[in-house]
Amino acid sequence: MKIRLERSSGVPLYQQIEQIIKEKISQGEWPPGTKIPSQRKLADIFEVNRSTVTAALDELTAQGLLEGKRGGGTIVTNRTWSGLTEWPVLDWTGYVRSGIHRPNSLTIQEINRQEFKKDIIRLGTGELAPELLPYQQMKKILQDAEAGKLMLGYEEPKGNRYTREVLAAHLKEKGIHVSPDSILIVSGALQALQLISIGLLKRKAAVLTEKPSYLYSLHIFQSMEMRLYGLPLDERGLDPAVISACKKQHGADLLYTIPSFHNPTGFQMAEDRRKELIQVSKRLSLPIIEDDAYGDLWLDMPPPSPLKALDQDGNVLYVGTLSKTVSPGLRIGWVAGPEPVIDRLADIKMQTDYGSSSLSQWAAAKWISSGLYAENLKLIRNELKKRRDTALRCLEAYFGGLARWEKPRGGFYIWVTFLKPLAISALFEKALKKNILINPGTLYDKEAKQSIRLSYSYASRSDLENGIRIVAQLARELM
Incomplete structure (x- = not known):
């Protein structure tokens, strides 16, 4: 400010x-x-x-x-x-x-402040650029609203019924068969995780997740004294084969995973591993939180079916959101799962905020049911693909021999790991002085001291090139 x-x-x-x-x-x-x-x-x-x-x-x-x-x-x-x-x-x-709730790390606090600084190049931001947000279409939806159908008061505990019906139809297209009664509308995927942490888990519960993981950048579970254990991750996603041994050694009350276009690595869990994970979950009676925030943002070809589509036993809590595909300002997400679980989470949500914005819920329902969601996704995928390809070209040009990375098939992120020792904290500070924001890998894994999360969703293609070029130059100087 x-x-x-x-x-x-x-x-x-x-x-x-x-x-x-x-x-x-x-x-x-x-x-x-x-x-x-x-x-x-x-x-x-x-x-x-x-x-x-x-x-x-x-x-x-x-x-x-x-x-x-x-x-x-x-x-x-x-x-x-x-x-x-x-x-x-x-x-x-x-x-x-x-x-009792732990504060963000100082680095995350600094990123949150600097992201709104004028002329900053945001190479780590996990959201769509302003020019990719559908201002005009959303304005038209709101202008065309019939007063008699708008709800400006409080909604049902699980959220607006019509919106949940629309979401149930939307999820059916993904192979996920749930009724509106098994869906809870939340204020973004992050609130879903907060409700789960206080509504389903005991203190000091053992939570398994990929390593690195978005979950390590949050203190939702840690603030409740829960223990996080990282599982190996490669280009084919999380390896289910190690879960049994981890549970035997540390215990396991829950598994959190982002199988499609993982945050922060951009990796995609292979179809055979998804099937194996469902079997492991069934055998160990292990609940799964599937975070599918990026599943619709495929750039080359659709990902395999969500874990929830393979789940016949109600073991998976499926979390979705419109924050990455439509608008983070809409603040609409959802959880789909067994009805008793959804009832429990809905009760806690009513105690927390008495329901998500009724206006946002109505707008989300109209956006999806009108076909605008699918139509707009095509435009976003096309633009993200251009930006991803620009980022990959610039990495080849400026980071060649300096780092390694994999081509993401969708989502927002490229996980870049330097080949030689480098003080990432110093790189962060030097880049900031050049008006460039990067996300150090240590935000997602304390041991990822040689990595950064590169996002191609926010910066323009010219800013991507300038930013990547300057960061590469700074990295070589530090080495």
Whole structure:
């Protein structure tokens, strides 16, 4: 977030910054104990040189409002305010630290902030570029809405009935046969995982997943003290043969997998492994969460049938979303599974937010039932294929002899692994200084210290080329 200073004012810029920070402190936005942004971040926020920020912080420190902590940055001190009242100062920082949900890693927090910076090249972003989002079509759907059919109040616990009927028909086209009563509409796939973590699993449960995995970048399960165990992954996807041994050694209460165009590697689970995984699940009584966020985004040919289409025993919870194919802002996803499980998750969702947006549910149903979903998918696949091929061409041109990667058959991602030792954290920082955002592999596997997740879904083709070229140059310098 940028804060505009009055550059034509007679008040020096450092004094304006001093006053803004002082107001945040005095109004309780930055209470005592708050760690303020770094000088580099403040310089970025105010669009000034670091020396200007330093001057402002020096003044505030001299006034007793700030103090530097060795290795801990600069914090708001309570010395000044505690002297003005007989009551002790509320320690909000202590509350923040004691919350049971773990915070994002500092790298993810930095990525979340920098993604909205002007002119940044986003090589790691897992969403469609703005120009690929269907603004005009969605506008027409909303304009053509009949007031009598719109629902602006609360919906049923499982979601709008018509929307669930449309989704049931949509899933049938994938070979998944579920009734509307076995579908729960959620606010994106991420909420589905949150509901499952608190609604179906006990504390310290053992959760199996691919390694690397998107799940490692989240703290949904870890915050509930659950244990994550990684399973080997190659170009043919997760290997079901190792599950029995892992369960025997660590236990296994659940398996989370992204079989089609895996995040972050882009790999696709082979059909024979899918069939084997279903058999293993049946033999071990092991529930599976199938995350199929990218299944419709095939670029060369459709992937094998989803695991849920092979599931005759109700062992698979199938999670889908429109965030990757239509719009992340719509915030509509779904879970399909055994009815008692869906009832349980629906009850928890009602306790959490009393249902997803009724307007978004209606728009999603109209989008799918009208044929616009299938029509728009063709356009998105065509554009993603161009971007993927551009990314692969640039990798060949600039990363040749530097790293290895596999051609993804769909989805958003290419998993790039450097051939020689390289400090990925340093590469991340150097790229950021060049206005390029990359996603270090350690976000998805702590041991993936030589890898990055490259996304071709957001950056334009020209930005892909410039970004990949610069990152390659930086990597060679670091080596």
